Amino acid sequence: MAIKKQYLKSKPVCKVTFSVPAEEAKTVAVVGDFNKWNPQKSSLKKLKNGTFKGTFELPVENSYEFRYLIDGNYANDSEADRFQWNDYAGTENAVLEV
Template sequence: MAIKKQYLKSKPICKVTFTVPADEAETVAVVGDFNNWNPTASELKKLKNGTFKGTFELPMENSYEFRYLIDGNFTNDEEADRFQWNEYAGTENAVLEV
């Protein structure tokens, strides 16, 4: 898994690209604070090589909790900036700092 951040000089936005290698998966979405944990608004596109990829424009100077939803199962990105305990879910969420 990989996270790439591209800060725009023209506006306070960071383009964040999420890449998830999941050859066997049917669907992959990134859900989090930035999209109200809505998987239908954040599905990643499956590429020919089996990797899922998507880019989102997020306001800068914020932190966002997120997780990947791979075929209905939640998982964290080991390359996240940090991890935050989520009492509601009873597990840690990945955190993205932009």
């Protein structure tokens, strides 16, 4: 899994690209604070090499809790900026700082 950040000079947003190698998966989405945990708005596209990838523009100077939803199962990104305990989920969420 990988996270790439590209800060824009023209506006206060960061283009964040999420990449998830999951050849066997049918669907992968990234859900979090930035999309109200809605997988409908955050599906990643499957590339020919089996990696799922998607880019989102997020307002800067914020932190966002997020997780991947891979075929209905939640997973964290080991390359997240940090991890935060979430009482609602009863587990840690990955955190992205932009």
